[in-house]
Amino acid sequence: MLWATVDVWPELEQAVLVEASASVRKIGQSLAVGAIAARADWVAGDATIDLDGLGPADLVSAAYVLDEIAPASLPKLVGGLWRLTADTLLVVEPGTPAGWQRILAVRSQLIEAGAHVSAPCPHEAPCPLVPPDWCHFSRRVARSRLHRLAKDADVPWEDEKFIYLAASRQPAPVRAARVIAPPKTGSGKAALKLCQPDGSAGERLLSKRDGEVFKSARRADWGDTLA
Ligand SMILES: C[S@@+](CC[C@H](N)C(=O)[O-])C[C@H]1O[C@@H](n2cnc3c(N)ncnc32)[C@H](O)[C@@H]1O
Structure with missing residues (x-):
């Protein structure tokens, strides 16, 4: 997650990484040296009990961790x-x-x-x-x-x-439908499974008659929002 964050925000100044495993901390620290410009503080601890001493952060993340708890x-x-x-x-x-x-x-x-x-x-x-x-x-x-x-x-x-x-x-700030399956596109048509701002989900078939929305649908990928 540290590497992904720096990809998006190269100006990142500081990161605090809570990791229970000493060997994972060691590998993470050695990989980060020279590759990550931000100050990275690796904290030994169990995230279910040891978070109280940490200060707030703009972005807090937990990736592929919940299934280990x-x-x-x-x-x-x-x-x-x-x-x-x-x-x-x-x-x-x-x-x-x-x-x-x-x-x-x-x-x-x-x-x-x-x-x-x-x-x-x-x-x-x-x-x-x-x-x-x-x-x-x-x-x-x-x-x-x-x-x-x-x-x-x-x-x-x-x-x-x-x-x-x-x-x-x-x-x-804006609520746009999200593409929640691989789009199916053909000549002049696009079928998108969408999760909608009204709380519903289902497939929407768009064609050239839908104008600009169809153009956006043709470009949309799984996981994108439909502008
Ligand atoms: C599957 S790895 C994911 C690592 C990283 N977030 C990523 O996306 O590549 C899960 C990590 O969570 C750590 N972990 C599991 N339970 C933890 C806990 N209670 N407190 C802190 N770290 C924990 C494990 O040691 C392991 O390094």
């Missing part, structure tokens, strides 16, 4: 992360049905605490998806040679499925 400890962890959040809290989980359920629980807790949902949902109504469907997204990521060897994989990439929630202290 006992379910009973999650509300306390999420409450602690939200208390540290001056602006935005980002939680990312594997894009599995179980990961989605964890994100739904985080979403309910944060809305109850007064948070505003920034993304991916364009609303704060209950999630309209019903199992066996589940909300998730996917990004193709490059595999290094080492990564390929470790996974005994043939191709130099993998499609990483994930689900996330961005919650803010501020209301979202």
